[in-house]
Amino acid sequence: MKKNELYETLMNHRSIRSYTDQPVNEQEMTLIMNAVQAAPSSINGQQVTVISIEDLQTKEKIAELTGNQPWVAQAPVFLLFCADFFRAKLAAEQNEENLVITEGMESILVGATDVGLAMGNAIAVAESLELGIVPIGGVRNQPLELIELLGLPEYVFPVSGLVVGHPADLSAKKPRLPQKAVWHKERYDTNLDGLIKEYDQTISNYLDERTNGEENRGWSQQVSSLYNHIYYPEVRKMLVRQGFNFK
Amino acid sequence: MKKNELYETLMNHRSIRSYTDQPVNEQEMTLIMNAVQAAPSSINGQQVTVISIEDLQTKEKIAELTGNQPWVAQAPVFLLFCADFFRAKLAAEQNEENLVITEGMESILVGATDVGLAMGNAIAVAESLELGIVPIGGVRNQPLELIELLGLPEYVFPVSGLVVGHPADLSAKKPRLPQKAVWHKERYDTNLDGLIKEYDQTISNYLDERTNGEENRGWSQQVSSLYNHIYYPEVRKMLVRQGFNFK
Numbered sequence: 001m002k003k004n005e006l007y008e009t010l011m012n013h014r015s016i017r018s019y020t021d022q023p024v025n026e027q028e029m030t031l032i033m034n035a036v037q038a039a040p041s042s043i044n045g046q047q048v049t050v051i052s053i054e055d056l057q058t059k060e061k062i063a064e065l066t067g068n069q070p071w072v073a074q075a076p077v078f079l080l081f082c083a084d085f086f087r088a089k090l091a092a093e094q095n096e097e098n099l100v101i102t103e104g105m106e107s108i109l110v111g112a113t114d115v116g117l118a119m120g121n122a123i124a125v126a127e128s129l130e131l132g133i134v135p136i137g138g139v140r141n142q143p144l145e146l147i148e149l150l151g152l153p154e155y156v157f158p159v160s161g162l163v164v165g166h167p168a169d170l171s172a173k174k175p176r177l178p179q180k181a182v183w184h185k186e187r188y189d190t191n192l193d194g195l196i197k198e199y200d201q202t203i204s205n206y207l208d209e210r211t212n213g214e215e216n217r218g219w220s221q222q223v224s225s226l227y228n229h230i231y232y233p234e235v236r237k238m239l240v241r242q243g244f245n246f247k
Numbered sequence: 248m249k250k251n252e253l254y255e256t257l258m259n260h261r262s263i264r265s266y267t268d269q270p271v272n273e274q275e276m277t278l279i280m281n282a283v284q285a286a287p288s289s290i291n292g293q294q295v296t297v298i299s300i301e302d303l304q305t306k307e308k309i310a311e312l313t314g315n316q317p318w319v320a321q322a323p324v325f326l327l328f329c330a331d332f333f334r335a336k337l338a339a340e341q342n343e344e345n346l347v348i349t350e351g352m353e354s355i356l357v358g359a360t361d362v363g364l365a366m367g368n369a370i371a372v373a374e375s376l377e378l379g380i381v382p383i384g385g386v387r388n389q390p391l392e393l394i395e396l397l398g399l400p401e402y403v404f405p406v407s408g409l410v411v412g413h414p415a416d417l418s419a420k421k422p423r424l425p426q427k428a429v430w431h432k433e434r435y436d437t438n439l440d441g442l443i444k445e446y447d448q449t450i451s452n453y454l455d456e457r458t459n460g461e462e463n464r465g466w467s468q469q470v471s472s473l474y475n476h477i478y479y480p481e482v483r484k485m486l487v488r489q490g491f492n493f494k
Contacts, residue, residue: 004375004376005251005252005253006252006256006372006375007278007281007282007372007375010282010285010286010368010371010372011281011282011285013285013286013287015287031254033426033429033430034254034258034426035254035257035258036429036430037423037424037426037429038257038260038423039257039260039367040260040370040382042384043384043470043473044421044466044469044470045470045473045474046423046424046429049429049430049431049435050429050430051431051432051433051434051435052430052432052433053433058433084429086437087424087428087439087443088470088471088474090439090440090443090467091443091466091467091468091470091471091474092467092470092471092474092475094440094443094467094471095467095468095471095472097471097472097474097475098475099474099475100474100475100476100477101474101475101476101477101478103477104477104480104483105355105482105483105493106387106477106478106479106480106482107477108352108355108356109387109406109482110384112355112359112360112363113359113360113363113366113406113407114363115360115363116359116360116361116362116363116364116365117366117367117370118363118367119360119363119367120286120363120364120365120366120367121257121367121371123287123364124253124257124367124371125253125254125257128253128254135287135289137289137357140353140356150434150435151434151435151437152435153435153437156435159356159360160360174291176285176293177284177293179280179281179284181334182283182284182293182295182296182297183280183283183296183297183299184296184297184298184299185298185299186298186299186300186301186305187298187397187398188296188298188397188398188399188400188403190333190398192333192334193337193341196337196341197341219291219338220337220338220339220341220342222290222291223290223291223292223338223339224335224338224339224341224342224344224346225342225344226290226292226348227292227332227335227338227344227346227347227348228339228344228346228347228348229347229348230347230348230350230351230354230494231348231353232351232353233351233353233494235351235352235353235356236351236352236493236494239352246483246493247477247480247483
């Protein structure tokens with residue numbers, strides 16, 4: 001197989017939650033942001049904005065708003081990835097058109113997907129520069145306060161944060177679902193119960209070993225205990241507040 | 248600057264709409280799918296499924312459903328990227344829990360973001376192997392028919408397609424928005440009108456040159472003419488049909 005440096009970097013991805021105090025320099029940030037902009041974008045709409053935060057007080061506030069995640073304040077830089085139709089709004093005004101896309105679910109899907117693509121590029125470049133990262137879904141925990149704090153205008157909403165810095169130590173790589181469960185050929189195959197049970201055993205063994213028996217729940221137990229409620233219930237309110245509708 | 252191979256590959260990204268008939272082999276597909284699974288995933292939920300389609304008749308049907316995109320049928324392989332909470336449903340059943348996450352907007356955001364992250368990895372690996380790709384948002388054009396065609400169960404919805412093959416010719420790289428428009432420091436800066444006008448001029452000149460004067464609309468004109476309506480209006484219906492709610 002012709003594996004290569006890029007492939008190895010992606011396969012080596014892991015979440016880092018402990019950072020040294022070495023800063024991320026402007027050149028590194030520029031490479032990351034160049035890659036953010038190089039990601040594919042639906043209709044070339046470029047509906048992604050990144051706010052980079054280095055101010056300690058702001059990072060501390062964000063650490064709190066995201067559900068008390070200390071690495072947000074500890075790491076040198078926090079990136080907020082937003083889906084952004086505010087520029088589309090300005091574009092519409094400049095051309096005396098109405099902005100209608102934000103009335104429909106389509107805009108939510110496109111915005112989030114494009115953020116994922118852009119953030120994936122940011123992560124890949126950061127890790128290729130030997131920086132560590134951890135995505136922060138917790139930006140959807142108290143999104144209205146975050147919007148206020150960072151001055152997000154209408155038609156912009158936070159999708160994910162990304163902590164970036166120099167790793168103080170490397171975490172382990174958790175095993176993933178058996179590939180047959182996520183890669184289907186020609187048609188969706190709903191026969192998945194056995195694969196989930198197999199993966200439960202893998203995760204259970206993995207955790208048992210790493211925690212000296214303190215944690216050994218399987219994947220299905222963990223996921224079902226997190227998905228038996230809407231754990232970020234403010235998301236709809238945030239979208240309405242920012243001007244979106246769900247037609 | 249310590250640029251590297253990975254960075255150069257990401258910066259070289261472009262959409263390819265013309266392919267040779269050389270197949271994508273199983274080893275290449277496996278590297279792509281390994282990278283899909285290595286992408287970060289919210290709560291380790293792994294809510295991404297890829298259906299790979301090589302059957303010509305199915306690809307022809309998809310080419311039609313996505314709004315007559317001939318490259319979908321021409322290229323050797325079409326990947327459908329889905330947000331997938333069906334495995335979470337099975338996990339809930341195995342643990343006698345209720346699946347509630349799909350009642351809220353949170354699940355739509357998480358699903359689409361994770362698909363973006365995973366698809367970004369797929370694109371990066373494909374391009375590092377000198378394959379060409381083009382993302383197909385048109386899978387949201389007639390999504391109910393696509394769901395039927397590929398047998399997607401409840402709690403699974405198509406987010407984007409990805410055409411993969413060997414490029415017959417290289418397209419050009421369109422210039423992006425000025426970086427100041429998408430990278431804000433510490434706080435969102437709404438002062439963007441001038442940057443949009445500057446970019447309009449860049450795109451207008453770029454197109455004028457490449458089409459011998461036939462097309463010279465700026466970015467804001469193009470975007471506002473596409474965003475003055477909901478161009479994939481079936482998205483909400485698709486989500487409802489698949490079992491989602493928007494609380």
